[in-house]
Amino acid sequence: MSTGVIAPARRPEIKTELPGPKGKKIIEADAQFVNPAYPRPSFTLVAERARGVWVEDVDGNIFLDCNAGVAVCSTGHCHPEVVQAIQEQAAELIHICGTDYYYRHMPQLAEKLDAIVPVQSPTRTHFANSGTEAVETALKLAMHATGREKFIGFFNSFHGRTMGSLSLTSSRAAQRKGFKRQALDVVHVPYPNDFRNPFNPADCGDGGAGEGALNWIEERLFKTTTPPEEVAGIVVEAVQGEGGYVPAPQNFLEGLREICDRHGILLIVDEVQSGMGRTGKMFALDHYGVKADIVCIAKGIASGLPLGACVARADLMDWKPGAHASTFGGNPICIASALKTIELLEGGLIQNSAEVGAYLKAGLERLKQKYECIGDVRGMGLMLGVEFVENKTSLKPAPELRDRIEVACFERGLIILGAGTQTIRWSPPLVLTKENVDVALDIFDQAIAASV
Ligand SMILES: Cc1ncc(COP(=O)(O)O)c(C=O)c1O
Numbered sequence: 302m303s304t305g306v307i308a309p310a311r312r313p314e315i316k317t318e319l320p321g322p323k324g325k326k327i328i329e330a331d332a333q334f335v336n337p338a339y340p341r342p343s344f345t346l347v348a349e350r351a352r353g354v355w356v357e358d359v360d361g362n363i364f365l366d367c368n369a370g371v372a373v374c375s376t377g378h379c380h381p382e383v384v385q386a387i388q389e390q391a392a393e394l395i396h397i398c399g400t401d402y403y404y405r406h407m408p409q410l411a412e413k414l415d416a417i418v419p420v421q422s423p424t425r426t427h428f429a430n431s432g433t434e435a436v437e438t439a440l441k442l443a444m445h446a447t448g449r450e451k452f453i454g455f456f457n458s459f460h461g462r463t464m465g466s467l468s469l470t471s472s473r474a475a476q477r478k479g480f481k482r483q484a485l486d487v488v489h490v491p492y493p494n495d496f497r498n499p500f501n502p503a504d505c506g507d508g509g510a511g512e513g514a515l516n517w518i519e520e521r522l523f524k525t526t527t528p529p530e531e532v533a534g535i536v537v538e539a540v541q542g543e544g545g546y547v548p549a550p551q552n553f554l555e556g557l558r559e560i561c562d563r564h565g566i567l568l569i570v571d572e573v574q575s576g577m578g579r580t581g582k583m584f585a586l587d588h589y590g591v592k593a594d595i596v597c598i599a600k601g602i603a604s605g606l607p608l609g610a611c612v613a614r615a616d617l618m619d620w621k622p623g624a625h626a627s628t629f630g631g632n633p634i635c636i637a638s639a640l641k642t643i644e645l646l647e648g649g650l651i652q653n654s655a656e657v658g659a660y661l662k663a664g665l666e667r668l669k670q671k672y673e674c675i676g677d678v679r680g681m682g683l684m685l686g687v688e689f690v691e692n693k694t695s696l697k698p699a700p701e702l703r704d705r706i707e708v709a710c711f712e713r714g715l716i717i718l719g720a721g722t723q724t725i726r727w728s729p730p731l732v733l734t735k736e737n738v739d740v741a742l743d744i745f746d747q748a749i750a751a752s753v
Contacts, residue, residue: 310355312740313714314363320345321360340475342718343704344711351378354730354737356716364711367729367741368718372542372574372684375601376645377732383604383641390637397633399428400626406636410610413643418596418612419570419586425618428631429609432573432599433461436536438611439595440465440485441625443534443567446617451527452485453518453535453566455492456499457544457721460536460571460597469536472543472721488527490517492541493553496677496688497696511553518560529564534595539585542574545721546686548679554591567594567617573609574684577601578646578731581655581682588681604642608635650731657733658682664742665727671746674702674753685727686720698723702752709748715741 320328324347349359354377356364369375376383399407411426418424427438444450454460454469461470468485470476477483491499493510500513504520523529535557541547561568570593575585579601582588586596594617599609609630662678662685669675669687676690689706691697700722707725710717720726729737 310363310365311736313365313744315712315714316362317360319362319712320347321358321362323347323359327359340473342707344708346711346716353377353380354733362714364714364716365737365741365744366716367727367733368716369601369728369730370605371600371718372579372726372728373600374605374730375577375579376604376642376650377730378605380604380641380645380732382645383638386637386641387606387634390634394633396629398628399631400628404633406633406640407631410631410636410639411612413640414598414610414612417583417643418598419584419591420593420596420612420614423615424612425615427611427613427618427625427627428636429599429611429627430607430630430632430635431461431609432571432597433463433466433609434627434630435573435597435599435609435611436460436466436469436571437463438609438625439536439569439571439597439613440469440534442595442611442613442618442620443569445620445624447533447565447567449531449533450486451532452487453522453527453532454487454489455514455537455541456489457492457494457541457547458489458536458538458571459541459543460538460573488522490514490522492544492547493550494541494545494547495550496547496679508552509550511550511556514553515556515560529560529566532564532566534567534569535561536569536571538571538575539589540575540580540680540684542684542726543720545688545724546680546684546726548585548681549589551589554586554589558591561594569593569595569597571597573597573599574728577642578651578654579682579684579728580680581651581658583646583651585681585684602642603635603639606632606635606638608632608639646731653733654682654731657735657738658685660735661685661727661733661738661742664738665745668742668746668749672749672753674699674749680727683727683729683731683733686724687727688721688724690723705752706745706748709752710744713744713748715744715748717745 464484468483493514
């Protein structure tokens, strides 16, 4: 029987085959009763408990977690202060419904967000339960505020799976297949990935992929299918997440801001994955000195409780009662967890994300020198991507190798997850230490050596 406490481990401990006997039973039951559309990776983690950066599975195996429940457990698993905040709030008020009643938590967190988001204050916040709902809110609000209905999004983006956000999402065919025409009028532009510049060099000038994307919007879209005066919003990830952990070029985000200002278009920045300290600043956009009109937040904001937020310029969010609301969104327990999470982020974890992220990146760069199959190491803070290629000359994507490495890491007790088809994302809890990094890099190195 388990003690219920994970001893402070230094290295992963794998004691059974993976999955172990108890894990196998759960996977069987899952296959029978649970939605089969969850896009689970080729390794199978059946979690039982977790603390900090360590996850124990049902069979007692202990893993070093460098994924954090897909960039969610920002303060580490079950941070004691977060647990305490949740428990105290649960004993006071679990739910009352912010659509009809008031409670202190909503204005408290909204005021805090006003102070920290990369949107010009004053702002207003709508509280939701997930990333996709935060994006839905942004889309509705942009249409409402501008009276326009077209949107511009980017290929390989991920903004969620409900019908509005799905119209933007374009990172895999499986996300769209079977759902017929997209619900919203969205046109997609190649994302300015500097490592795989999708644009004609002549359209890029000296400005690389960023300039190529801006030209595409102004010279192709605006002059053909998408008159700017009909565009409500441009929706962009400052660091493309599910698409492969690709940071936007500086000139691209600056240029989008200018285009939006020139044409009365709203700049909607999706910080669902990149926000809340993950990149070594509170928001990825803070690296660029660019302000959005609307920001979407979820994942890391409440250390694992379901909370989404759409924060907009106050003059935009002036819709009337009934226009948009949510029964559970901004639940007091989730907000208590978010307020504690932000306190911990500001109290040192953002700094840790920057410092340990730089240390991890330096280690990954060393592995890039060592291995012919690592084409690119990129990102900021603890949002780092490693792209695998057949070799450094062809730079041909190596998706099967990436998948093998993912599994080989897991078998050695390191949880990391793919993003895009050939990239591994590093999105650990922001409490990760340099000692943890040394262990993780050692396993990653072994896994690559065993997989090439
Ligand atoms: C950038 C981005 N936006 C939106 C979403 C959707 O969030 P959720 O799964 O909470 O609906 C995600 C999820 O991965 C994301 O990475």
